[in-house]
Amino acid sequence: GAVVSQHPSRVICKSGTSVKIECRSLDFQATTMFWYRQFPKQSLMLMATSNEGSKATYEQGVEKDKFLINHASLTLSTLTVTSAHPEDSSFYICSASLLLASERDTQYFGPGTRLTVL
Amino acid sequence: GENVEQHPSTLSVQEGDSAVIKCTYSDSASNYFPWYKQELGKRPQLIIDIRSNVGEKKDQRIAVTLNKTAKHFSLHITETQPEDSAVYFCAARETYGGATNKLIFGTGTLLAVQP
Numbered sequence: 484g485a486v487v488s489q490h491p492s493r494v495i496c497k498s499g500t501s502v503k504i505e506c507r508s509l510d511f512q513a514t515t516m517f518w519y520r521q522f523p524k525q526s527l528m529l530m531a532t533s534n535e536g537s538k539a540t541y542e543q544g545v546e547k548d549k550f551l552i553n554h555a556s557l558t559l560s561t562l563t564v565t566s567a568h569p570e571d572s573s574f575y576i577c578s579a580s581l582l583l584a585s586e587r588d589t590q591y592f593g594p595g596t597r598l599t600v601l
Numbered sequence: 602g603e604n605v606e607q608h609p610s611t612l613s614v615q616e617g618d619s620a621v622i623k624c625t626y627s628d629s630a631s632n633y634f635p636w637y638k639q640e641l642g643k644r645p646q647l648i649i650d651i652r653s654n655v656g657e658k659k660d661q662r663i664a665v666t667l668n669k670t671a672k673h674f675s676l677h678i679t680e681t682q683p684e685d686s687a688v689y690f691c692a693a694r695e696t697y698g699g700a701t702n703k704l705i706f707g708t709g710t711l712l713a714v715q716p
Contacts, residue, residue, distance in 0.1 A: 592646070
């Protein structure tokens with residue numbers, strides 16, 4: 484149980500294009516979904532927290548107009564990297580936490596999306 | 602806000618030995634502390650977690666201890682195996698600002714188990 488999928492797993496795009504990444508909780512309803520960015524050999528950097536039906540909460544220094552987050556249902560959140568540039572190249576990982584009150588703080592991670600911007 | 606520090610950054614042990622990774626946190630109100638294992642290019646996998654109402658939790662070869670007074674928690678892996686080699690992250694749930702289940706992660710420990 485508690486499986487999170489992410490699509491695509493890898494994407495290569497040209498500079499200036501937009502890329503959409505999907506995060507789905509497959510066998511549970513997620514109260515909240517989180518988007519992280521991870522550079523090689525570094526820790527997970529939280530970008531934003533997303534609750535179904537409301538606006539995402541972005542961390543300091545993360546541009547909300549650059550990284551658009553939509554959380555349309557309890558099982559799907561999307562991250563769109565708009566007008567991508569080479570410096571946006573990174574590993575993007577989502578996570579989801581369970582709706583159950585007793586385990587609301589446990590986060591389960593997706594497999595990640597490797598974005599390369601040429 | 603919460604701040605989590607993790608040590609060591611790299612750890613090399615012989616197969617069969619024990620490995621210990623330590624983390625400290627700053628927010629005394631934090632009440633949930635998970636540990637994740639991440640293999641190269643893969644997703645972080647939850648391996649064990651502990652809540653602030655207990656001091657120790659064990660799952661086979663893995664154990665976590667929590668000292669709330671000192672605000673530190675540790676991961677213990679016994680009888681290490683080569684497949685334990687990975688990066689391990691500790692985390693603490695941030696409580697600053699009220700209702701949030703945001704996790705603050707440590708910087709990671711690269712564990713290498715030598716056969």
